[in-house]
Amino acid sequence: MMLKIRSLDAGYSNLKVLKRISMHVKAGEIVTIIGANGSGKSTLLHAVSGIIKGKSGEIIFKDKQINNYTAEKIVYLGCSLIPEGRQLFPAMTVKENLVLGGYILKSKNKKINLEEEIKKIYTLFPRLEERKNQLSGTLSGGEQQMLAIGRALMSRPDFIMMDEPSIGLAPLVVKEIFKTVVSLRKDGKTILLVEQNAKAALKIADRGYVMETGNIILEGTSEELLNNHDVQRAYLGKDYKNIAER
Amino acid sequence: MNLNIILQYVFSGITVGSIYAVIAIGFNIIYNTTGIINFAQGEFVMLGGMIAFSFCKVMPLYLAIILAVIITGIIGSLLELIFIRHLKKPSVLQMIVITIGLSIILREIALHVWDEQVRALPFFTGNETSSVNILGANISPQVLWVIGITSLIVIGLTLFFKYTIIGQAMRACSENRNAAGLCGINTKAMVNISFILSAGIGALAGCVVSPLTQTTYDMGTDLAIKGFTVAILGGLGNSSAAVAAGIILGLIEAFSVSIFPSAFQDVITIGILLTILFIRPQGIFRSKQFAALKEF
Numbered sequence: 045m046m047l048k049i050r051s052l053d054a055g056y057s058n059l060k061v062l063k064r065i066s067m068h069v070k071a072g073e074i075v076t077i078i079g080a081n082g083s084g085k086s087t088l089l090h091a092v093s094g095i096i097k098g099k100s101g102e103i104i105f106k107d108k109q110i111n112n113y114t115a116e117k118i119v120y121l122g123c124s125l126i127p128e129g130r131q132l133f134p135a136m137t138v139k140e141n142l143v144l145g146g147y148i149l150k151s152k153n154k155k156i157n158l159e160e161e162i163k164k165i166y167t168l169f170p171r172l173e174e175r176k177n178q179l180s181g182t183l184s185g186g187e188q189q190m191l192a193i194g195r196a197l198m199s200r201p202d203f204i205m206m207d208e209p210s211i212g213l214a215p216l217v218v219k220e221i222f223k224t225v226v227s228l229r230k231d232g233k234t235i236l237l238v239e240q241n242a243k244a245a246l247k248i249a250d251r252g253y254v255m256e257t258g259n260i261i262l263e264g265t266s267e268e269l270l271n272n273h274d275v276q277r278a279y280l281g282k283d284y285k286n287i288a289e290r
Numbered sequence: 291m292n293l294n295i296i297l298q299y300v301f302s303g304i305t306v307g308s309i310y311a312v313i314a315i316g317f318n319i320i321y322n323t324t325g326i327i328n329f330a331q332g333e334f335v336m337l338g339g340m341i342a343f344s345f346c347k348v349m350p351l352y353l354a355i356i357l358a359v360i361i362t363g364i365i366g367s368l369l370e371l372i373f374i375r376h377l378k379k380p381s382v383l384q385m386i387v388i389t390i391g392l393s394i395i396l397r398e399i400a401l402h403v404w405d406e407q408v409r410a411l412p413f414f415t416g417n418e419t420s421s422v423n424i425l426g427a428n429i430s431p432q433v434l435w436v437i438g439i440t441s442l443i444v445i446g447l448t449l450f451f452k453y454t455i456i457g458q459a460m461r462a463c464s465e466n467r468n469a470a471g472l473c474g475i476n477t478k479a480m481v482n483i484s485f486i487l488s489a490g491i492g493a494l495a496g497c498v499v500s501p502l503t504q505t506t507y508d509m510g511t512d513l514a515i516k517g518f519t520v521a522i523l524g525g526l527g528n529s530s531a532a533v534a535a536g537i538i539l540g541l542i543e544a545f546s547v548s549i550f551p552s553a554f555q556d557v558i559t560i561g562i563l564l565t566i567l568f569i570r571p572q573g574i575f576r577s578k579q580f581a582a583l584k585e586f
Contacts, residue, residue, distance in 0.1 A: 116474050131472070132466070133465040135465055143455065144473050147473050
């Protein structure tokens with residue numbers, strides 16, 4: 045079991061966002077969380093990655109209870125978050141961003157050669173190598189998302205959480221990003237994908253959860269969710285008529 | 291005014307200007323990693339001079355200076371650990387009050403430890419009367435020390451922030467603290483290092499300038515205001531601009547003496563500070579768009 049969450053309550057200061065959330069992700073899976081704006085998807089990822097602290101309940105990552113861990117410590121355990129809106133260091137070059145992604149490798153082992161790690165990222169995203177000395181704030185949206193993924197991969201995580209990787213990107217680029225997600229799983233990574241683009245996400249995922257107003261209202265395999273009438277109507281853009289006709 | 295006198299003014303302007311620049315850089319380092327202005331920065335300069343003065347009676351000067359830099363760095367680190375670290379989301383006003391409070395405390399402690407006497411470290415080479423002749427102007431060798439060491443500090447810091455992983459991590463904290471945490475960077479430790487660094491370079495500046503300007507327990511406020519003016523003039527957080535701004539302010543001060551009575555020196559600084567804040571609050575080297583992205 046990679047991640048297990050038991051009746052988690054969390055939120056920002058006085059605002060309670062997550063209400064008794066329970067879910068799990070097994071090693072090697074791609075799991076997606078879908079839901080509308082403000083349903084608490086990002087808050088859930090923030091709680092797991094230690095940016096906010098849960099009020100009650102349990103978050104267990106690789107058999108360790110991580111409720112009170114700081115964000116840095118959780119990265120050390122091999123859990124990496126690619127935040128919404130990429131959150132790069134805009135006035136630093138592409139290469140410097142990648143180096144910082146490998147910060148924990150460097151602090152675990154002073155002698156490690158980050159150049160080799162960076163090369164691996166460049167083979168995954170050749171575009172980043174072409175732009176290695178460019179400031180990351182000047183990249184296009186798709187390149188920024190690639191860099192965000194590359195930076196997260198630099199810490200050699202086992203578990204990657206992605207918050208809306210497709211947001212604001214052209215359809216072709218979205219396709220490329222999702223392809224990368226699938227190839228990451230082939231490399232043995234476990235992925236938790238939060239998406240508003242429910243259709244694309246469910247296509248590549250094994251299982252999914254549907255969130256609404258801070259609750260998980262539905263869970264199942266991707267197929268079950270894709271065929272679920274409520275999901276179709278609310279998230280896949282099919283209206284009653286089409287569903288009824290079938 | 292003949293050339294010699296002009297040169298004399300230029301050198302004295304660059305000397306005080308480079309000290310202002312180093313203080314402004316101290317402001318910038320802490321501002322960049324934490325977003326706060328540490329008004330106790332001037333006190334670090336005072337502490338450096340005072341501690342080195344106490345030590346130099348019992349050991350060679352260079353050792354005394356190294357020790358003073360280390361001790362002031364430790365003091366900076368402790369201040370952060372005790373007064374700043376445990377604050378949750380402090381407001382700008384809170385931070386200003388806290389750091390001004392710290393500067394008052396440090397000044398009072400210094401008054402008790404070293405009393406009100408004016409002190410000075412010995413000249414690094416030669417003495418008060420020795421001078422070097424450059425293009426006809428007579429310059430104290432200490433002036434060259436000040437210019438040399440401040441340039442070394444600036445170059446060293448530039449390399450540190452550009453090429454070392456800790457320096458890069460500190461820049462990452464200043465750009466996006468949350469994302470830095472997600473990279474596994476211990477942001478609290480980086481804040482602490484920024485206090486150590488700015489206290490350390492402040493102390494070093496306090497040592498090199500001490501033979502020329504003397505050290506008193508209450509010199510910090512004055513220097514903090516000058517350094518702050520320079521930091522604002524160059525644009526908060528922008529260290530290479532601070533060097534230019536420091537030298538500009540130093541030169542203005544030096545040449546103003548030939549027009550106004552020297553008592554008006556501080557008036558000129560404050561006048562510049564106010565003018566800049568009214569006309570170009572983002573600093574003279576910065577675009578408006580950039581300033582709009584910063585908190586204050």
